[in-house]
Amino acid sequence: MKIFNEWTLRFEQPNWASSPEFGLIDAILETHPHLVNSLKEEIIRSEGENEFGRKDTPTVEQIVRAAIFKEMKGMEYRELEFAQEDSKICRMFIKLDNRNPFSFQMFQKYISRIRAESLHKILIEVNKIAIEEGFEDVSRLRQDSTVVKTNIHYPTNNSLVWDCIRVSHRLLEALKKETEDLNYTDYLKGAKKTYYNINVTKSTDKRLVLFQKQLIVFTKTINQVSNAVKKKVATFTAMLLQMELEALLEDMEQIYDIAWRKEIQGEAVPNDEKLFSIFERHTDIIVKGSREVLFGHKVNLATGSSNLILDMQILEGNPSDKNLYRPTVDRVISVSKEICKIKYSS
Numbered sequence: 314m315k316i317f318n319e320w321t322l323r324f325e326q327p328n329w330a331s332s333p334e335f336g337l338i339d340a341i342l343e344t345h346p347h348l349v350n351s352l353k354e355e356i357i358r359s360e361g362e363n364e365f366g367r368k369d370t371p372t373v374e375q376i377v378r379a380a381i382f383k384e385m386k387g388m389e390y391r392e393l394e395f396a397q398e399d400s401k402i403c404r405m406f407i408k409l410d411n412r413n414p415f416s417f418q419m420f421q422k423y424i425s426r427i428r429a430e431s432l433h434k435i436l437i438e439v440n441k442i443a444i445e446e447g448f449e450d451v452s453r454l455r456q457d458s459t460v461v462k463t464n465i466h467y468p469t470n471n472s473l474v475w476d477c478i479r480v481s482h483r484l485l486e487a488l489k490k491e492t493e494d495l496n497y498t499d500y501l502k503g504a505k506k507t508y509y510n511i512n513v514t515k516s517t518d519k520r521l522v523l524f525q526k527q528l529i530v531f532t533k534t535i536n537q538v539s540n541a542v543k544k545k546v547a548t549f550t551a552m553l554l555q556m557e558l559e560a561l562l563e564d565m566e567q568i569y570d571i572a573w574r575k576e577i578q579g580e581a582v583p584n585d586e587k588l589f590s591i592f593e594r595h596t597d598i599i600v601k602g603s604r605e606v607l608f609g610h611k612v613n614l615a616t617g618s619s620n621l622i623l624d625m626q627i628l629e630g631n632p633s634d635k636n637l638y639r640p641t642v643d644r645v646i647s648v649s650k651e652i653c654k655i656k657y658s659s
Contacts, residue, residue, distance in 0.1 A: 390417035
């Protein structure tokens with residue numbers, strides 16, 4: 314058991330003994346360098362890896378280790394930057410040696426390039442290692458689903474309309490500074506007042522009138538954004554702002570349609586036609602029985618007798634748990650077959 318021996322040696326060091334989980338991962342990465350190398354192409358792309366040159370760019374191994382440390386500690390990128398100076402474990406795990414800490418912008422640039430598909434392949438490789446080393450025999454399987462929330466405010470038609478109005482005005486203001494002949498009307502003050510009035514109004518009739526007023530303003534804002542997107546610009550910054558406005562315009566039109574159907578016509582809009590955030594467009598609505606409605610992504614996990622995660626799937630929408638069991642078992646068996654050469658009956 315090569316990893317077990319490496320792990321035992323790390324326990325003799327005080328720092329690793331206080332953080333055994335990082336000691337184990339360090340042992341796995343040291344004894345199986347192909348795990349890091351498998352991510353090399355998508356991380357550095359055509360930039361080339363820095364190993365012996367400038368000291369301001371991390372190596373691929375440091376990027377992967379930083380990503381692991383960040384996720385295990387539940388850190389933001391700024392917190393990761395601070396941890397490089399504040400935590401001995403962080404410095405040891407990332408292998409900073411005598412280098413200065415890397416900036417949060419640097420780590421964000423490279424870590425964000427790691428794709429979910431690549432992480433799933435790494436999970437499979439770790440499972441193979443665990444089976445080879447005897448930590449897991451796949452004799453028992455436990456499966457459950459949970460929800461990973463996205464960082465958004467509770468979505469209502471009123472708040473989503475207001476989000477569109479205020480963000481579009483911010484972008485229009487920035488574009489005006491880059492383009493002298495851009496003219497637009499500022500509807501923010503009136504729209505903000507209507508937004509708050511809708512929030513505190515309980516009367517259905519009064520709320521309907523307020524929503525009609527807000528949607529008129531919203532329509533005018535959509536027209537302004539549409540005109541700004543078509544305008545010819547000269548600077549690169551202006552082009553980037555137009556691209557942001559163009560992407561936002563699609564969301565604005567969808568949110569207008571949803572708000573009109575629900576608030577004005579009283580229609581029950583299906584969840585798969587809704588948009589729950591203009592900032593985290595991928596957010597799904599998750600309802601499990603009579604429990605609280607959550608917004609994020611449904612995640613299906615399967616663990617073995619060692620509590621190692623043997624399979625993990627980030628799901629689209631809110632599929633039923635009973636439909637997830639068989640595909641999960643099949644994937645786990647497929648991985649274990651490859652290592653153990655065991656013939657499973659179908």
